[in-house]
Amino acid sequence: MTQGFERDRGEFARGARCIVVLPDQGGSNRDSDARLDETAGLALAIGVEVVDRVHLRVRAPKPATLIGSGQVEQLATSVRQHEAQLAVFDAALTPVQQRNLETALEAKVIDRTGLILEIFGERAATAEGRLQVELAHLDYQAGRLVRSWTHLERQRGGFGFLGGPGETQIEADRRLIRDRMARLRRELEQVSRTRGLHRERRQRAPWPVIALVGYTNAGKSTLFNKLTGADVMAEDLLFATLDPTLRRIDLPGIDQAILSDTVGFVSDLPTQLVAAFKATLEEVVSADLLIHVRDIAHPDSEAQRADVEQVLEELGVGEGTPRFEAWNKLDLLDAERRDELLAEAERRDDVVAISALTGEGVDGLMEQVATKLTAGHRRYRIELDAADGAGAAWLHAHGEVVEQTVEDSRAVYEVRLAPADYDRFMQRQAAT
Structure with a gap:
């Protein structure tokens, strides 16, 4: 990092007192209290103490300060009363607006993008x-x-x-x-090229890749740990997972698959981060199946779903990639809402309701994953050398062998496979 950047970061420290500001410009489908809670959670994630939350309605954004002069004075009063050293704005501020607000408030000011970057930096x-x-x-x-x-x-x-x-x-x-x-x-x-080589190697080794995606703090890492027995950091904390983690899992009827835990998405994710993390998120782009983990108990769950879909679109993940939703955190719902969601999930084939924390519904989730991965299987005729026991074992492990005969010292298999698995098998054969 450059020296100037380090100086800029040093203007506030962990434990600093902070006010959170939501300049509401209208047009949002989000609950303002939930939005303030999320921004406060982001601020807590960098170790500051949130001492006040302020919701401001902005009818006409001001080029100099975004908010009106009376609102600036209101914030300055809050900063003085609470002895705050930092003001976090849940909005995008121009450099001029940031500088003017810092002068008026006599406190460090960062916007949503700067806040998320701070978290990622830590x-x-x-x-x-x-x-x-x-x-x-x-x-x-x-x-x-x-x-x-x-x-x-x-x-x-x-x-x-x-x-x-x-x-x-x-x-x-x-x-x-x-x-x-x-x-x-x-x-x-270079990292991307190396990751690509690893991906090609995994494709030759014949396991499908399943990627967990979702809004930050939706419970992806908790579900990942439940499915794999791993010990990935899983806390009630925004952006608890940044670096991708891969583990093998056993699936009914498929033998093994690779499960990938990824960074959580968030509304208004800085474009700088979408671009910078593209190499990491290539695991999502190339996945055979996406599981969109949703915090179904969150008041903005539907808006969070739309945010995740938007980021996936920006990454180039097309509709052709099979996916379904895991409605997580059933354990946080009251009985009536829980029964409603369970009934709706039962009617749909693209949803499984679960609690990653208690394990409820996780077995059904695994069955759904296996069903999705085997959907669209085709029948192939494959000839192998009669001595190729490894190839025969691969076909039995990853497909459904319908018929097996021997012709002229060659083993002939009629087998149902997913097209992607067939491609993997042919790559494997070419490499041996």
Whole structure:
């Protein structure tokens, strides 16, 4: 990270007192209280103390501050009363608006994008995750140098790589950021190529890939742990999982599959992060089946579903990828609402109602996964060398062998397979 960026982050620390602000510009289908709760949860995820929540109606956004002058004064009063060092705006702020609000409130101000980037910066555990977060951070920060760097009006003379005579500090700093971003993109391209090789190897090894997707804190990691016996971080915390985790699981009638736990999505996910995490989310793009885990007890569950579908569309996940919804957190519903949802899920073939925490409905989920993966199986005629026991075992494990005969010392199988499994088998044969 650049020195200026580190200075900017250092203006508030863990444990800082924070007010959360929702500038409501209308036109949203979201519950305002639920939105404030989510933003407060995001703020808590970076270790600050939320001391006030403020819902402001904005009829005409102001270019200088987004909100009106009276609302600015209302926030300044709240900052003083609560001795807050930080104000988190659940909105996108321009650099000018951010700077003006910081001056008026006499407190650090960050917007929704900056907040999510802070969380990702703390949570990224792998080298790849840290590269992705740094790239997204630099992309966001490059447009805000005028706000956050105090030394930018100075000029310096040229000393080779430091820049030519008369180059301003801000120009040099932007150039350094561009160079750093170019290096990060090259490193991430290498990561993507390596991941692609691993994916090809998995496809030759014949297991279908199932990806868990969903809104942050929907319970994906809890379900992942329940299905795999793994110990992935699963807490009541937004963005508890950033780096993808892969495990083998056993499925009825399919032998084995690979289950992938992915980063949770969120409304207004910064475009910088969608781009930076594309390499990680390639597991979703190439999956054989998507399980969309929904927090069905959340008041904005339907809006969260729409947000997830939008991000999937941005990633290029087409309607052709089989998918269904796991309506999670049945254990949090009252009896009447629970009975309604169970009845609706029973009527639909694209929904399974579960509680990943208690395990209710998880066996039915596994049966649904197996059914989805075997839907569309076709009948193929496959000839093998009679001595190819491994190939025969593969066909029995991953398909339904309808008929088996021997012709001229060749074993001939009539077998039902998914087209993707047939392709995997042919790749396996070509590699042996």
